[in-house]
Amino acid sequence: MTRRPVDTGDPDRLYTVTAGRSHAEGSFDLVTLIVSECRPTAGMQSEHARILELCEHPTAVVEIAAELKLPITVVRILLGDLLDMGRITARHPRAAQSVASLPDSALLKEVLHGLRNL
Amino acid sequence: MSVPAPPSQHRPAKAPRTSPTTPLAVLVVSAAAGGGAVALAPSGARTWALAVAAVAWVCVAATVVVSHQLVQRARRTAAAQTSETGQLKAQSAQMLAQITSLANVTLPAVAQQLRDGTSAADVLSSVPLPSDPLLGRIVHTFAAAVEEDVRHAVALEGERQQARSELNEVAAALDQLTQETLLAAVARLREGQSADTVLAELDLPRLPMVRIPAESFIRELARSERRAAAGQAASAKALSRVQAKSVSMLADLRDMQERHGEEVFGDLLKLDHSTSQLGLMTDRLALLMGGRSSRAWNKPIVMESILRGAVGRIAAYQRVRLHCSTTAAISGFAAEGVMHLLAELMDNAANFSPPIDEVHVYVEDRSAGMVVTIEDSGLKMADAAMRHAEEAVSGRMTDLASLQGTRLGLAVVGRLAAKYGISVNYRPSSRGGTGVVVLLPPQLLAQQRESVSRAATDHPTPAPAPAPAPEPTSRPGVPERPAARPELPEQRQPRRATDSTPNGLPVRAPGRTMAEAEREREQRRSVSRTADEDRPESGAGEQRPARDAGARFGAFHRGRRSAIGAAKPDARSEAGGIAKPDARPETGGTAEPDARPGSEPPVAP
Numbered sequence: 001m002t003r004r005p006v007d008t009g010d011p012d013r014l015y016t017v018t019a020g021r022s023h024a025e026g027s028f029d030l031v032t033l034i035v036s037e038c039r040p041t042a043g044m045q046s047e048h049a050r051i052l053e054l055c056e057h058p059t060a061v062v063e064i065a066a067e068l069k070l071p072i073t074v075v076r077i078l079l080g081d082l083l084d085m086g087r088i089t090a091r092h093p094r095a096a097q098s099v100a101s102l103p104d105s106a107l108l109k110e111v112l113h114g115l116r117n118l
Numbered sequence: 119m120s121v122p123a124p125p126s127q128h129r130p131a132k133a134p135r136t137s138p139t140t141p142l143a144v145l146v147v148s149a150a151a152g153g154g155a156v157a158l159a160p161s162g163a164r165t166w167a168l169a170v171a172a173v174a175w176v177c178v179a180a181t182v183v184v185s186h187q188l189v190q191r192a193r194r195t196a197a198a199q200t201s202e203t204g205q206l207k208a209q210s211a212q213m214l215a216q217i218t219s220l221a222n223v224t225l226p227a228v229a230q231q232l233r234d235g236t237s238a239a240d241v242l243s244s245v246p247l248p249s250d251p252l253l254g255r256i257v258h259t260f261a262a263a264v265e266e267d268v269r270h271a272v273a274l275e276g277e278r279q280q281a282r283s284e285l286n287e288v289a290a291a292l293d294q295l296t297q298e299t300l301l302a303a304v305a306r307l308r309e310g311q312s313a314d315t316v317l318a319e320l321d322l323p324r325l326p327m328v329r330i331p332a333e334s335f336i337r338e339l340a341r342s343e344r345r346a347a348a349g350q351a352a353s354a355k356a357l358s359r360v361q362a363k364s365v366s367m368l369a370d371l372r373d374m375q376e377r378h379g380e381e382v383f384g385d386l387l388k389l390d391h392s393t394s395q396l397g398l399m400t401d402r403l404a405l406l407m408g409g410r411s412s413r414a415w416n417k418p419i420v421m422e423s424i425l426r427g428a429v430g431r432i433a434a435y436q437r438v439r440l441h442c443s444t445t446a447a448i449s450g451f452a453a454e455g456v457m458h459l460l461a462e463l464m465d466n467a468a469n470f471s472p473p474i475d476e477v478h479v480y481v482e483d484r485s486a487g488m489v490v491t492i493e494d495s496g497l498k499m500a501d502a503a504m505r506h507a508e509e510a511v512s513g514r515m516t517d518l519a520s521l522q523g524t525r526l527g528l529a530v531v532g533r534l535a536a537k538y539g540i541s542v543n544y545r546p547s548s549r550g551g552t553g554v555v556v557l558l559p560p561q562l563l564a565q566q567r568e569s570v571s572r573a574a575t576d577h578p579t580p581a582p583a584p585a586p587a588p589e590p591t592s593r594p595g596v597p598e599r600p601a602a603r604p605e606l607p608e609q610r611q612p613r614r615a616t617d618s619t620p621n622g623l624p625v626r627a628p629g630r631t632m633a634e635a636e637r638e639r640e641q642r643r644s645v646s647r648t649a650d651e652d653r654p655e656s657g658a659g660e661q662r663p664a665r666d667a668g669a670r671f672g673a674f675h676r677g678r679r680s681a682i683g684a685a686k687p688d689a690r691s692e693a694g695g696i697a698k699p700d701a702r703p704e705t706g707g708t709a710e711p712d713a714r715p716g717s718e719p720p721v722a723p
Contacts, residue, residue, distance in 0.1 A: 011419055011427030011457060013368075013394055014375055015387040020436045022384030043443040046422050071376050073383045 024076035291323035313340035354409035361412035398431035418447035418564030428460035434468040462527040471496025494551040
């Protein structure tokens with residue numbers, strides 16, 4: 001019998017992380033900004049604790065998902081839990097005005113080019 | 119013993135002595151009376167009187183004489199009869215004496231001599247025979263009968279002795295067979311030797327009566343051993359394919375869960391759960407069949423993941439409440455075994471408690487090791503059932519023959535417990551049901567806590583080092599790493615130094631290559647991130663190793679935030695489009711390959 005390659009992933013399946021839920025209740029979209037309202041406490045689910053640590057500064061949902069290496073749906077379920085417990089606050093970015101106030105992409109490209117030339 | 123003659127003999131000798139006097143006296147008296155009568159008679163009648171007297175006397179005399187003679191004759195007859203009686207009595211006494219001596223002396227002597235082996239003729243010539251021919255015949259007959267019997271008895275005794283010795287021989291052979299030969303045969307057959315080899319090597323008893331059944335027994339045993347071994351091997355082989363399939367299915371499912379949206383996520387989770395349960399069943403069978411688990415971990419797994427990995431494999435996972443606040447981790451080599459063991463125990467607890475009740479799992483970190491308590495609030499187990507369960511989980515019964523029906527889980531628990539030195543104990547639960555206390559010995563635990571404190575100190579940010587702190591999350595300033603769980607390189611250092619051959623060559627544990635590769639990658643990643651955070655204004659994008667798009671996005675966000683300030687945090691709303699979690703990393707100039715963890719070769723430090 002040949003030796004099988006060892007597993008490098010994590011043993012916990014996603015339904016154990018979400019306790020069997022597959023639908024997010026809250027209205028989080030990918031760019032909703034999350035800010036934690038308290039520090040992680042002992043005995044907390046480790047994903048909750050990491051979200052709270054991560055969101056000491058406002059952080060987007062998609063970024064949390066990338067850091068936690070979890071699908072967006074799972075992160076939204078977890079964020080829903082934390083929101084229900086009042087441990088985080090969520091804020092939606094104001095898309096319309098911010099697009100208007102942004103510099104256009106040509107300018108950004110120029111800046112990038114200039115930075116690379118430094 | 120001589121019988122005395124009866125002393126009842128009459129003495130009739132007195133009669134002949136007295137007999138003559140009485141008739142004479144009668145005659146004299148009668149004569150005198152006649153004379154007197156004649157004398158007294160008147161003279162005229164004297165003649166008649168004389169005549170009458172004379173006639174009367176003659177009559178009397180004649181009567182007396184006749185009677186006297188009759189008496190004499192009778193006396194003689196009596197005397198003759200008396201003497202004959204005496205003679206017969208003497209004869210009978212003699213006979214009695216002979217019979218007595220025959221019964222008391224002769225016959226016992228004859229019997230004794232015959233028993234001593236003398237022939238009947240010799241015995242009869244040496245013994246004084248009774249003069250009576252009848253008695254003599256009796257003695258002869260007796261001697262012949264006894265001789266015959268003695269011969270018979272001797273023959274029987276010989277046969278008995280022979281049978282006895284044969285029996286002893288057979289018993290000794292059987293004894294040796296059962297005590298030594300068969301045990302040795304069974305041991306060798308278990309080692310996989312063939313029946314012919316075993317029969318040739320072993321010293322079987324020569325007696326055909328024992329040898330033939332022993333041979334057939336050994337051959338039959340060899341056949342059944344071969345059958346069992348072949349069955350086990352075939353099962354393990356087939357199961358290993360099923361295991362590989364289920365593992366790849368789990369990987370595929372995880373991949374799909376990343377790629378697909380919420381509309382199929384629930385279905386994928388359901389499939390994932392079913393596949394995980396399938397994996398548990400397959401692993402259970404594989405372990406019983408001498409195979410191996412479907413998975414193996416090359417890094418320590420923290421207790422929370424162990425518990426989740428265990429609970430995810432059982433049907434009623436939503437009824438299990440995990441209470442785990444420790445950060446300790448189980449070493450990779452034991453992680454799968456511990457997970458399977460806990461899964462079996464949780465499955466048992468969930469199956470044997472009402473479907474509405476919860477099963478609680480507590481983890482305590484003690485000096486003796488990690489204590490995991492699984493408590494259900496179902497029915498209390500009966501004493502016999504608890505004893506049976508204790509017996510099963512003790513790992514003493516590793517024979518497949520001890521399996522009972524479809525209750526295989528506890529047998530697997532017993533094997534795993536014996537393999538890893540885990541103690542599993544049943545006790546009544548304080549919640550009313552049954553509790554299982556699992557003690558994971560310290561050698562199964564990875565030294566996670568020290569690595570946490572070192573990880574805190576090797577970072578420039580001053581951080582409190584919560585060495586044995588139970589909560590992993592109270593570490594301000596330490597950047598959260600996705601792989602803070604695995605051991606950190608600093609911690610492996612001393613172990614690597616001690617693992618060496620006597621000649622000083624380093625020894626690498628199996629499965630370590632991928633672990634090191636993984637560690638190297640994580641280390642580089644964390645270093646680059648640290649640099650990224652320390653110099654946010656230096657345009658760190660080019661030095662950073664390429665990660666997936668979300669991570670790059672996050673770093674970009676942090677860099678921008680510290681450079682520009684939090685005034686315009688919304689400037690990246692269009693970036694959601696690139697935040698697909700499975701986006702391929704850009705192949706930048708300095709990007710290290712990030713395709714699959716563990717697929718890269720180990721990099722020398």
